[in-house]
Amino acid sequence: MTASAPVTVAPMSPGRLIGAYLSDAKWESLRLLRTPAFSIPILAMPILFYLFFGVLLAGGRAHGPAANWMFVGWTVYAVMGPGLFGFGILVAVERNMGLLTFKRALPMPTGSYLTSKLLMALLFAIVVMAMLVATALTVGHVTLSSGQVATVAAVMSLGVIPACAIGLFIGAFAPASSAAAFANIVYLSMAFLSGLFFPLPMALQPFKAIWPTYHLKELALASASLPSEGSVGGHVAVLAGLTVVLTTLAARKLARLG
Amino acid sequence: MGRAAMADDGKRVGGVLARLKAAKKRYGDTTALDGLDLEVRQGELLAVLGPNGAGKTTAIALLLGLQRPDAGEALLFDRSPHDLAARRGVGVMMQEVSLPDALRVRELIAMTQAYYPDPLALAEAIALAGVEKIAERPYVKLSGGQKRQAQFALAICGRPRLLFLDEPTTGLDLTSRETMWATLRGLVSRGISIVLTTHYIEEAEALADRVVVMAKGRAIANGTVAEMRALVVRKRVDCVTDLDLAAIAAWPDVTTAHRDGGQVSITTPDAEAVVRRLLAADAGLADLEVRRAGLSEAFAELTQEPAQ
Numbered sequence: 391m392t393a394s395a396p397v398t399v400a401p402m403s404p405g406r407l408i409g410a411y412l413s414d415a416k417w418e419s420l421r422l423l424r425t426p427a428f429s430i431p432i433l434a435m436p437i438l439f440y441l442f443f444g445v446l447l448a449g450g451r452a453h454g455p456a457a458n459w460m461f462v463g464w465t466v467y468a469v470m471g472p473g474l475f476g477f478g479i480l481v482a483v484e485r486n487m488g489l490l491t492f493k494r495a496l497p498m499p500t501g502s503y504l505t506s507k508l509l510m511a512l513l514f515a516i517v518v519m520a521m522l523v524a525t526a527l528t529v530g531h532v533t534l535s536s537g538q539v540a541t542v543a544a545v546m547s548l549g550v551i552p553a554c555a556i557g558l559f560i561g562a563f564a565p566a567s568s569a570a571a572f573a574n575i576v577y578l579s580m581a582f583l584s585g586l587f588f589p590l591p592m593a594l595q596p597f598k599a600i601w602p603t604y605h606l607k608e609l610a611l612a613s614a615s616l617p618s619e620g621s622v623g624g625h626v627a628v629l630a631g632l633t634v635v636l637t638t639l640a641a642r643k644l645a646r647l648g
Numbered sequence: 649m650g651r652a653a654m655a656d657d658g659k660r661v662g663g664v665l666a667r668l669k670a671a672k673k674r675y676g677d678t679t680a681l682d683g684l685d686l687e688v689r690q691g692e693l694l695a696v697l698g699p700n701g702a703g704k705t706t707a708i709a710l711l712l713g714l715q716r717p718d719a720g721e722a723l724l725f726d727r728s729p730h731d732l733a734a735r736r737g738v739g740v741m742m743q744e745v746s747l748p749d750a751l752r753v754r755e756l757i758a759m760t761q762a763y764y765p766d767p768l769a770l771a772e773a774i775a776l777a778g779v780e781k782i783a784e785r786p787y788v789k790l791s792g793g794q795k796r797q798a799q800f801a802l803a804i805c806g807r808p809r810l811l812f813l814d815e816p817t818t819g820l821d822l823t824s825r826e827t828m829w830a831t832l833r834g835l836v837s838r839g840i841s842i843v844l845t846t847h848y849i850e851e852a853e854a855l856a857d858r859v860v861v862m863a864k865g866r867a868i869a870n871g872t873v874a875e876m877r878a879l880v881v882r883k884r885v886d887c888v889t890d891l892d893l894a895a896i897a898a899w900p901d902v903t904t905a906h907r908d909g910g911q912v913s914i915t916t917p918d919a920e921a922v923v924r925r926l927l928a929a930d931a932g933l934a935d936l937e938v939r940r941a942g943l944s945e946a947f948a949e950l951t952q953e954p955a956q
Contacts, residue, residue, distance in 0.1 A: 399737035413762035424750035
C-alpha cells in the first residue's frame, strides 16, 4: 500500500442535493414556527393590524376602491416581515453564536444557508397572505376579482425577495444584540413613510419613492389593474437594483468572516 | 511523509487524508501558526496536544476551510478544504457552537445528515452516539454535557471518513466520557480516522495512535504515545530517607531533588545508578519506588522547552 492511496468520498446524487436544500428549508421553518418571539409578530400582527385599522377603524368609509387600496397596503406590510426579521435577526445572531461557522465546516451545499431562509420567508409570507386574503374577502369590503387577488398574491410572493435582501443586509452588518431594533426601525419606517396605509401628507410625498414598500405596493396595484403611480418597469428596476446591491454588500461582509 | 505504512503498534494505516504543509496564519500581531506541518493518515487517531494558544483550533480551522493559510497549504482528501466534495468526507465537532434551540436532537441529526451522500440511518446514528435518551429533547433543554453528546452525534451521523473533534469530552461526566472513548475506539477499528484536540493527557494516552505536541504555532514533537514518553527519558525515584537533600542534588545523574517531610523525590535519566547509590548510602531507606515519567510530565516538559 502506498502512502498516497487515494481516498474517495462518495459523490452526492442530484436528488440528495435537492433534498439537502429542502431539508434545510423545512428545519428552518419549523424552528421559527416554534419560536413565538418570531412567529407571533410575523403571523398574527399583520392580520390584527389589518382588522383593527383596515376594517374596524375605517368603518363604513373603506368600501370598494379604498378597501382594495388598504388591503394591498397591508399585504405589503405582511410580506416584508418574514424576510426582514428572518434574515435580519437570524443572520446576526447566528453569525455571533458560531452556527454559521459550524455550517460552513459541514458539507452544507453552497447557497443552502440563504436559500433555506428565503424559502422559509416565502412560506411564512404565503401563510400570512392567505389569512389576509380570507379576512379581506369576508369582512374587508374589497371588490377584487379572484384574478386580481391572485395577481396581488403573486407580486407579493416576489416581494419576499427584496424583503430578504434588506434583512440580509441588516443581519450581515448589525450586531446580534441590536439587529432586532434595526429591523423594527426599518420595518416601521418603510411601512409608514411610504404611505402603505393612508395617503401621506404633502411634505412627505416627494420622499416616498425611496422606500421599496412604495414600489412594491404600486407594482401590485398596477398588476391587478388598480389605480397606481409610476411605471411597472421603474418599480421592478428599483426593487431588483436594491436587491442586487444589498445582497452583494452583505455577501462580501459574510465572506470576510472567519 | 513516505514514512512507514505501518504504525508502530503494527496496525495498518494507509494514505494521508488531510495535510498542512508549512502552514502560517497570523491574526493581527499574533502568530497562530508558524509553519506547521501536519498529516492525518487513514485509520489513525491523532491527538493534538498543546496549551491554550498553541494553534490547535487554528490548525483544524485551516483543514476545514474555515480559514485560509497566509502561507503554505491545506489539503483535505487531496483537494482544497473549500471544495464541498472534500468536506463530504468529514465530520466536525467544534469547541464553541450553539445550535438551533427549538429543534430536537433527532431533528438536528436529520438536518445534518441531509448534507452527506451516504449517511448512517437515523436510528443507527442515535445509537452509535449514545443519545437515545435525549433524542426527543429540544436542544435548549439539554445540559452542557448533553449538548456535547448531541454535537458528537452530528459529527458522526454523516458516516465521515475523517472526524475532527475539538476538545470533545470537555464538560462530560466520567461515564459519558468513557462511553465516548469506547465509541471513538469502535470508529477507529472500522477504519475511520480521527483528529482529536485535547488538554486531557489521559485522553491521548488512552486513545491515540499518534500524538502531535504543539507549542507557539509549531509541532514540537510527533510520534506514538510511547515515543513521546521516551523523548523524555527521565524517571522519578521516590523514597523515605534521612540523607541530606543538598548532597543528593549534587550527585552526577540527579536532575532535580525535592523533599516533602521524610519523602524525597528525585528525577534522573539513570534511575539504576541513583538507586544503587541511595541504597549504599542509607541502610534505613524505605518505600523505594521508581516510575517512568507519564505523558503528562513529558508534555509539560516539552511545552516548557520548545527549543528542544
